[in-house]
Amino acid sequence: MRQDYVxxxxxxxxxxxxxxxFDHLNLKIRRGAITAVMGPSGxxxxxxxxxxxxxxxxxxxxxxxNGKDVCTMSRDELFRARRDIGMLFQTSALFTDMNVFExxxxxxxxxxxxxEDTIRDLVLMKLNAVGLRGARDLKPSQLSxxxxxxxxxxxxxxxxxxxxxxxxxxxxxxxxSMGVILTLIRDLNDALGVSTLLVSHDIHETASIxxxxxxxxxxKVIGEGTPNELRDHPSSRIHQFMHGDPDGxxxxxxxxxxxxxxxxxxxx
Amino acid sequence: xENLLRRIGGRTLGRFQTLGRATIMWIQxxxxxxxTGEWSLLIRQVYSIGVLSIVIIGLSAFAIGAVLALxxxxxxxxxxxxxxxxxxxxxxxxxxxxxxxxxxxxxxxxGSAITAEIGLMKTTEQLSIMEMMxxxxxxxxxxxRLWGGIISMPLLTxxxxxxxxxxxxxxGVQWLGADAGGFWSGMxxxxxxLEDIGKGMVKAAIFALVVTWVAVFQGYDCEPxxxxxxxxxxxxxxxxxxxxxxxxxxxxxxxxGDF
Numbered sequence: 001m002r003q004d005y006v007x008x009x010x011x012x013x014x015x016x017x018x019x020x021x022f023d024h025l026n027l028k029i030r031r032g033a034i035t036a037v038m039g040p041s042g043x044x045x046x047x048x049x050x051x052x053x054x055x056x057x058x059x060x061x062x063x064x065x066n067g068k069d070v071c072t073m074s075r076d077e078l079f080r081a082r083r084d085i086g087m088l089f090q091t092s093a094l095f096t097d098m099n100v101f102e103x104x105x106x107x108x109x110x111x112x113x114x115x116e117d118t119i120r121d122l123v124l125m126k127l128n129a130v131g132l133r134g135a136r137d138l139k140p141s142q143l144s145x146x147x148x149x150x151x152x153x154x155x156x157x158x159x160x161x162x163x164x165x166x167x168x169x170x171x172x173x174x175x176x177s178m179g180v181i182l183t184l185i186r187d188l189n190d191a192l193g194v195s196t197l198l199v200s201h202d203i204h205e206t207a208s209i210x211x212x213x214x215x216x217x218x219x220k221v222i223g224e225g226t227p228n229e230l231r232d233h234p235s236s237r238i239h240q241f242m243h244g245d246p247d248g249x250x251x252x253x254x255x256x257x258x259x260x261x262x263x264x265x266x267x268x
Numbered sequence: 269x270e271n272l273l274r275r276i277g278g279r280t281l282g283r284f285q286t287l288g289r290a291t292i293m294w295i296q297x298x299x300x301x302x303x304t305g306e307w308s309l310l311i312r313q314v315y316s317i318g319v320l321s322i323v324i325i326g327l328s329a330f331a332i333g334a335v336l337a338l339x340x341x342x343x344x345x346x347x348x349x350x351x352x353x354x355x356x357x358x359x360x361x362x363x364x365x366x367x368x369x370x371x372x373x374x375x376x377x378x379g380s381a382i383t384a385e386i387g388l389m390k391t392t393e394q395l396s397i398m399e400m401m402x403x404x405x406x407x408x409x410x411x412x413r414l415w416g417g418i419i420s421m422p423l424l425t426x427x428x429x430x431x432x433x434x435x436x437x438x439x440g441v442q443w444l445g446a447d448a449g450g451f452w453s454g455m456x457x458x459x460x461x462l463e464d465i466g467k468g469m470v471k472a473a474i475f476a477l478v479v480t481w482v483a484v485f486q487g488y489d490c491e492p493x494x495x496x497x498x499x500x501x502x503x504x505x506x507x508x509x510x511x512x513x514x515x516x517x518x519x520x521x522x523x524x525g526d527f
Contacts, residue, residue: 053400075404082402093393107401109305110408152397 005064006031006163006195007052012061014044014051021047022058023219029163034189034196036210038203040241043216045199046090049165052197053085054078066162083111086156086164086194090171092148094140100127100151101136107158126154130184146177153184157192164188166198170205182209203242207231215241290485293406297484300411309408313416317378321424324377325370329428332369333435336360340436341444351450355458357436362459362468363524366429368516371475374421375508379483382413383504386487387497395488410484417480418473425472467523474515479508 007029014022021044029035037045050056052063054070063070065081073081094103104123108114114122127133130150140148149169156164169181186209189196200206207213207227215223215230215238223230223238231242239245256262302310340353386409389395395405433455440446459465483504490500 055396055399079399079402079404082400085400087397087400089393089397091393093397095394096388096392107403110401110403 004031005029006066007197008062008064009048009052010062010064012051012058012063014047014056014058016047020219022051022061024061025216025220027214027221027224029195029197030212031195032189032193033211034185034198034209035212035214036198036200036206037214037216038199038201038206038241039216041201044219045201045216046167048216049087049167049197049199052165053082053087083107083159084162086159086161088149088152088156088164088166088169090168092140092145092152094143094148094151094155096140098140099136100132100138100140100143103140103151104155104158107155111159122158123154126158127151129157129188130154131180144177146173146180149173149177149181150184153181153188157188157194160192161194163195163197166196166200168200168202169198170200170202178205185209203244207242217241286489289489290481293410293485293488294414294481296406297411297414300407300415302412306407306412309412310415310419313412314420317382317413317416318420318424321374321377321420322427325373325424325428326431328369328373329431330435330438332365333357333361333432334439336365336432337436337438337440338444341440341446350446351454353436353440353446354451354453354455357440358433358455358459359464361429361432362464364468364516364520366425366432367468367471367475368512370421370425370428370472371479371512372509374417374424374476375479375483375505375512378417378420379479379504379508380501382417382480382483383487383490383501384497386410386413386484387490387492387500390488390490391492391494391497393492405488410488414480414484417483418476421476421479422469422472425469429468470523471516471519474519475512478511478515482508482511 005028009025009027012022012025013020025048027037037048039045047056051058052065052070054063054073057071061071066084068081070078070081094100095106098106101123104126105119108119108122112119124133124136127136130153132147132150132154135143135147135151140151143151166185169185170178173181182205185196185198188194198206198210207230210227213223213225213227213230214221217237223233223235225233230238233239233242336357337353340356341350344350344352344356386395389405389409395409398405398408437448437451441448441451486500486504486507490496
């Protein structure tokens, strides 16, 4: 029986050096929905994706992917499990020695025995879905940031994964590219029936397509709900984050001595 | 004092950790047996690591062979022993200079390129995305380069030896006028196939293993920043060169030492 949740993070603790990134974090990603994890910069959103993908091992806790604990998988099991995950990095991470077509064909060539003409058709379908069929012969260095991200998206869906994870997909995009990526994320989720996990700090864009949001800070989930529920959330921290207020529980000023005292003090 | 001890201890432990990571990576990559369709990865590496190094190896070999012939001829002709130029040239090249200079040039040209390429792939998250696609970068990226280097360097050493001897012939025989018959017969009688050519190639294979290991590890383990990549590339050239010279001493001691 298929479970309701594609990912279940249970009691996750992750410490890097002296810094506690996750402190008994709990969250569940619903199957078939677009779930966003949001939070200020440096709260460990990308780290969370890497822990879910098994690239980082947590200090304690469990991460269940389709009911199986990623943290206890062997190397081979992990590599097999990752074939059901599509991932879009913030940098797009296209293979620079391959053109657009070869980039999208790469996962198919490595993981399937499909004949070349079938691979060609599939790649063209994926590229057509992101609107870049005509750019198939270009090298990554010839693409704009937005185009590179769309190619990376076509590559991420090459093997029709169960789950697509997006790491800050809107960062550095112009308004047109932003609109295209927003539409693609929503359409691909609905058309392919995949589950989507998106981490971002772009509130308006994320809230416009997400079905469910988690806000994390200080290593914990400080709020969750639909975008509308979070906009009217009683917590002042969530209110500040959702409305982008410059001052609030997260202060505008970095902790310092009294301003008047600072001004009147002698130059050392 | 306590801080100093702590720092020394920390650094020592760090070195052992690095060595441990490098050994694990080496074992995993060396166990790679190409599947159908993966042979092209190896062939491409042999081309870019080996074939593209032929020009620099050839030019350097010719120059070294020519200089050696000049030196040998100048010294030996004082005693009327010009016929020994061929023997001396061949023994020095086959036993020592061939593998050592090829190793040093290989570290500078191919080793640094391997480190920079893998380092750049790491910096731009290409290795990470490969892992996330369920493709092991150790099999796909590291192993073909490691094996490509191990296959290429002994072949480059053989090319180096041949071109250097030719350089010696051009200067010693054709220019300075040493007797061709004496040159070749002296070489033929002095060189033992197993003792000189064989042991020289064993050295080349060991240097190949060391240089490519250092190069792939430095790239794979580098800090994913521009500065980290630069440091890793420098470390590859410096570490490989020092290791080649140090290992050469011990290998020569083992192979030819009379004790």
